[in-house]
Amino acid sequence: MTKYYLDRYLSNQTFYKIQSQSIIDNPDQRIVDDLNSFTESALYFSETLFSAVIDLISFSNILFSIYPPLFVVLFVYSIGGTVISIFLGKNLVSLNFMQEKKEADFRYGLVRVRENAESIAFYSGEANEMQFLLQRFTSAFKNMSKLLICSRNLEFFTSGYSFLIQIIPAAVVAPMYFSGKIAFGVINQSVSAFSHILADFSLIVYQFETISAFAAVIDRLGEFDNLLDSSNPKHHSDPSEGISLIYSNVKSLPEPESNGSIPIEKLQKLVDIEHLTVETPSGTALVRNLSLVINKNEHLLVTGPSGSGKTSLLRAMCGLWSTGKGKIIFYVKDVEDNQPSISSGVVALEVDTGSDKYGELGRPSNRNYEGIFFLPQKPYMVLGTLRQQLLYPTWAEDAISTADGTKPTGSLPFLKQAPKSEHTSQKPSKPTTEDLIQVLEDVRLSYILSRFSSLDTSHEWSSVLSLGEQQRLAFARLLLSKPQLVILDESTSALDEANEVHLYKQIEKAGITYISVGHRQTLYDFHKKNLRISTKEPSSAEPNWSIESIDRETV
Ligand SMILES: Nc1ncnc2c1ncn2[C@@H]1O[C@H](COP(=O)(O)OP(=O)(O)OP(=O)(O)O)[C@@H](O)[C@H]1O
Known part of the structure; x- marks a missing residue:
């Protein structure tokens, strides 16, 4: 039970x-x-x-x-x-x-x-x-x-x-x-x-x-x-109510045009937001009538006064809030077809909202497997070893250990994990110990390994690591998961500027497109577009956002 x-x-x-x-x-x-x-x-x-x-x-x-x-x-x-x-x-x-x-x-x-x-x-x-x-x-x-x-x-x-x-x-x-x-x-x-x-x-x-x-x-x-x-x-009476979140499955590359080229916007589209209005669960409109396309490597910075609804927009994108209206489409790649070639000749962008794969609302059980990763404002440290911290949330340790570290014996039915569904089998392969050590170096955290002697020691991590170290650990998780798109909610707020620059360079180098929320001026350096949300009269129906390109030279 x-x-x-x-x-x-x-x-x-x-x-x-x-x-x-x-x-x-x-x-x-x-x-x-x-x-x-x-x-x-x-x-x-x-x-x-x-x-x-x-x-x-x-x-x-x-x-x-x-x-x-x-x-x-x-x-x-x-x-x-x-x-x-x-x-x-x-x-x-x-x-x-x-x-x-x-x-x-x-x-x-x-x-x-x-x-x-x-x-x-x-x-x-x-x-x-x-x-x-x-x-x-x-x-x-x-x-x-x-x-x-x-x-x-x-x-x-x-x-x-x-x-x-x-x-x-x-x-x-x-x-x-x-x-x-x-x-x-x-x-x-x-x-x-x-x-x-x-x-x-x-x-x-x-x-x-x-x-x-x-x-x-x-x-x-x-x-x-x-x-x-x-x-x-x-049990939902009308699944079309509220914000629709759609995971569109890019089965293969789109059809080349008559001259053999592929329209760049089709090739690189990652997120398409259409007429999105985000409301709090109590019904106050925060972001109104937002329409926006995010292409590959077109890193977006979301800014606006405190309380304007930046985090709420991300909540809507992650499916945590569905109050409001509009559509958010994520173009996710199918792992089986993730190395398509133009010569394959297979065509079209397939929108897969079928209930068989994503449930009736078109949401996958775990968005990490779809190449979308979210780093929340408050870093979250799980109870367990450093290895488990790094593997979270994409992978879990295979064996369930008891509190004293021993593995349970016997065949208690509830210890058996549910059979892997077709969907979970798309998980990226589990990183090795060398990968974990390397990623700690990449986020400049290798010194914690020597401090805590091994990857397999358990501590109350949220107490023994500083907030900045926890944020760097969160970036290590991100680099291991290698998503296509990451949504960062003030995820470098506790870091010094040098570390912030370093981490953004790392994720850029890994080919990950990112959407960040933040107030810091330094963040403009790493983004191509800026979405500004303003606080307007709640009764006004006018859009309360503007979008502009960021020219790196002038920043
Ligand atoms: N569960 C909730 N129910 C009702 N209102 C909420 C809820 N959560 C947040 N809000 C309100 O929604 C508004 C937007 O909150 P949000 O966290 O998106 O702001 P933000 O722009 O990210 O602010 P900050 O920059 O300070 O983090 C705030 O006025 C907040 O009080």
């Missing part, structure tokens, strides 16, 4: 939507704790129900042979008990639901302190953090107090209910004993059979607390499950 939920959580960028739009609270807690409680409680209830049925069958016969009216008493008593316990414990489901949420919020607060330890320490923000954490804890504590009061009332009733069981059957059959119809031992027999059967009928009374906790877990999982289903593209 964990793997099933993880698969759905990580597909279609659902994890991003949940986090950026705060759709539901604490998905991690739902995957870890709620799934655990769900499976445990489901098993427990199945067992309890099964033994109750066996018990009922065995003791009904005995009780019926003693005195049939005892059954009527038993029914009335158990139904009355169930109604009262439902009344007393009716708030338990919502209280349990909130308890799960509040405890998870508190835990998440602590995780954020751990993740942002250095920033908090620099700010000396301990007192604020303490207050913030105590607020969350107090909230969980108050809810727990309500939960305890509700459980206490229910417990009082349940105890009284179970004590009366000892008296009721004896009181019912006592007249029969005094009139000499039954022996004294039969009273004991009837008490025993009565309490067994009543326990079976009173499952709701005795298990009310567990049932309400189970119901809260089902609620939380159900909410999560619906959300995961709704972000599956198959």
